[in-house]
Amino acid sequence: xxxxxxQPVWRQLSQSKAAPLERYKHGCCIYEGYMYLYGGRxxxxxxxxxxxxxxQNDWEDLDRAAGTAPEELEEPSLVAHEGxxxxxxxxxxxxxxxxxxxxxxxxxxGERWTWWHQTFSSEVMKHVPKNRKGHTAxxxxxxxxxxxxxxxxxxxxxxxxxFSFGLGLTS
Numbered sequence: 001x002x003x004x005x006x007q008p009v010w011r012q013l014s015q016s017k018a019a020p021l022e023r024y025k026h027g028c029c030i031y032e033g034y035m036y037l038y039g040g041r042x043x044x045x046x047x048x049x050x051x052x053x054x055x056q057n058d059w060e061d062l063d064r065a066a067g068t069a070p071e072e073l074e075e076p077s078l079v080a081h082e083g084x085x086x087x088x089x090x091x092x093x094x095x096x097x098x099x100x101x102x103x104x105x106x107x108x109x110g111e112r113w114t115w116w117h118q119t120f121s122s123e124v125m126k127h128v129p130k131n132r133k134g135h136t137a138x139x140x141x142x143x144x145x146x147x148x149x150x151x152x153x154x155x156x157x158x159x160x161x162x163f164s165f166g167l168g169l170t171s
Contacts, residue, residue: 019059020050025133027073027090030054031080031108036062038070038078038087045072049106067113070104077137079144081165083108086144088163091131091152102131103163129161142166 026040035052039045047070049062063069070076076090085106103116135149135157144163151157 013057015059017058018061020048021046025074027076027078027087029078029080029085031083031085036078036080036085036106038085039073039076039090041074045074047072062111065106065111065113068115069113070102070115073102075133075135075150076102077135077146079137079139081139081142081144084165086137086163088137088144088146089132089135089149091133103128129159132157 020037021042023040023042023046026037026046028035028037030036033054035054037050037052039047039049049065049069051060051062052058053060070087070090073087073090077088079086079088085108087102087104087106089102091102105114105116106112107114129146130151132149132151135146137144137146139145142165144165146159146161146163148157148159151159
């Protein structure tokens with residue numbers, strides 16, 4: 001531990017107001033003082049979307065967002081970049097979601113969802129990663145990097161992809 005840094009301390013945060021239901025297999029990210037939470041599983045898959053104000057210890061339900069929201073997703077990744085939340089992957093155990101490449105973009109200021117697939121041709125969509133769950137995603141500069149995950153019947157993957165926020169997905 002470095003000098004000048006205090007001892008690590010855990011503390012449970014109170015949640016006296018509306019808050020997300022208990023869950024697992026959800027995705028979270030941080031952007032400008034807020035934590036965003038999407039989906040996961042309770043008894044069944046969930047598709048609710050929440051924002052936590054870190055400074056005020058307050059949750060806000062964002063399910064009122066315009067546009068078609070993502071379906072129930074388990075183990076998606078969430079990253080934030082320049083006012084947008086990117087929700088990638090998170091398949092459910094169904095042929096419908098396994099065959100999709102779910103990349104959803106939430107415009108924070110516009111409070112609107114967009115499915116990335118809607119904006120590109122089928123030719124472009126041939127060169128994108130397959131749906132997966134349990135992968136990791138991080139942002140560095142203007143790219144999202146996605147590694148691994150569990151891909152349909154193939155199982156664990158070591159695929160490594162990058163998504164340029166201005167250009168699209170590349171392997």
